[in-house]
Amino acid sequence: MNPSRRSLLRAVGATGLASGAGLPLNASGQAPITVGVIYVGPRDDFGYNQAQAQAAAALKKLPGVKVVEEERVPETIAVQKTMEAMINQDRASLIFATSFGYFDPHMLRMAEKYPKVRFAHGGGMWTEGKHPRNAGSYFGYIDGAQYVSGVVAGHLSRSKRLGFVAAKPIPQVLRNVNAFTLGARSVDPSITTRVIFTGDWSMAVKEAEATNSLVDQGVDVVTCHVDGPKVTIETAEKRGIMTCGYHANQSALAPKGYLTGAEWDWSTPYGMLVDAARTGKPHLNFLRGGLKEGFVRMSPYGPSVSAKAREAGDAARAALTTGDFAIFRGPLRDNRGGTVIPAGTVLEMTHLELEKMNYLVEGVLGSIPG
């Protein structure tokens, strides 16, 4: 569509004639748009990719929005070509690059090459002045939801031993392990979390081994941060222990033991980014939100969650939603005895210091390899 026709349509839309005239505009006068969404794994992985695909499915329902998707795109030259193909072959003008490894150098290079196309990256650290303006990153503070999971798990654990199957000891993952543990220990300070790092994002065999090993060590609630929590949740259910989900809702995989879970709700940032693109507003370069902003949410409580645990979970969620409560505040010690946040210091969810986290808090059993 050429610019003059687009601006004409927008003007017509603004006068409220669009729907009557049957023009491809919605009530608020938004131009039609083609959006590309790229996933690193399968869209039905019960995990990271599924959470993103659910938001893409929500976008598809919006009038005037066309969504093109590609799954299992590796973090190599392949993703650069997929972005270019979406631009050249599908005429996409907004691209969601959902995997962390797509950002540097792949998405940045494409953003420089196609300055008129908007690029949105899941999880990356877009930096003012360093990265192009047509690129940006969206992410959620899911450690808040992990904290709520920890509170619920803390109420229901009988052995007082929790387990965490983690991929890599990077800041995002450590933040979740720590938030989950702090949530549980807010209920009972004698609770510990045993963490096992599998070394990579999708290691089905190691995830099963880790879960089994945790159960053998007496852990009775397990959660995880890997790309596809399916293996961990199913293994735990088979072994008869309780689980907290991650990324998406896995209650179907563990009808008995699923307590709750930390889920993404990417439809919120997706909607905001699409809206900005269609109305010609500047690209949202740095978009973040937590429970309050609707970027993350909790899975509905499972059948084994007691009324008392529900109450505690709801209270924790309410405190985090209003923003009256910060998870990471001093005095906070790591599991080697050192003070990581001095007394009197409160690190709000948005604090950049938290994005560099390199410690496990007191109560976590395990160490950061390497």
Next chain:
Amino acid sequence: MSARSGVLAAGRDLALSPALLRWLLPFGSIGAGLLAFGAFVLLIGRDPLEVYATIYEGGFGSAFSWNNTLLRAAPLILAGLAVAIPAQAGLVMIGGEGCLAFGALAAAAVAVPLLPGLGSGALVAGAIAGMAAGSAWFALAGVLRVRRGLNEVISSLLLSYIAIAVFNHLVEGPLRDPASLNKPSTLPLPESAMIGAIPGLDVHWGLAIGLLACGLAQLALSRSTQGFALRVAGGNPRAALLVGLPVGSLVVASCALGGAAAGLAGAIEVMAVHSAASASVLAGYGTTGILVAFMARQQPLAIVPVAVLMGGISAAGSLLQRRLELPDATTLVLQGLLFVAILAGEALMPRGRR
């Protein structure tokens, strides 16, 4: 009448020479594979003609598609060569991914610090370091084979696991760029210092290097004494020993050359695509290279069209997903059917002197 003699007879009827048949059969195989895929597409309730048109458009239909295909083919050429060269000595090396990992790591570790002093010479140093690292790792499997009789299929695979573990350890530990928080990587090459595109194409120089390597390998195998000796050693090691050929050295040398090709593939991935070594570099090219080499019947020059076919399938699969909303598994079905057809075609191929 066996299927093979049937094909020969059919060829005679059409007055086709066995040599011509040898050239025609792969195309017939690809056609048969595409037909089978069309049947599959019908089975899942889609229009085969639309799917064929999309495959053509995505893989080969425009300049953009060709660039896309060739770019995806580039790393597969060297990865295929890594399997094909040791295959001349009768070895089946399946651990190319490990050599690729070490090549990537060596290139990143050498090129970045040398850049201020050497300029673009640092890229050459990185490539040499990558080849040396990959070469040493594959040669190890060769030495184990010659000295201890260890099966190279197993040893190269296990060595590959070790290489990837060491790679991950170094990338996440001692060689990690402290600024790479959530994607552990080595220190990056600045964009301006990286290997650029071939003029007129949107494809980096790695493609040309791969073509050159295949050409040289083919030439060395068919025209040099050492190449001949290598093929004899691979064809009949006992006879080779009887006529006094240094079979052990030839085996190790072929492994070293194959490893160098895989190491170079890793080095080019870092210096042309990724700018640093990270887990993303290990995308399975080493494994796909095995498929490419076997499809090419271990002939270096034949690796090029096979790699381009693989690249084309990958580029077409991308469009199939986006345009027709077919799942990624469709691409795997297409790839599987094409390769089964090509292998079946080879079983029908006239044998004998070329």
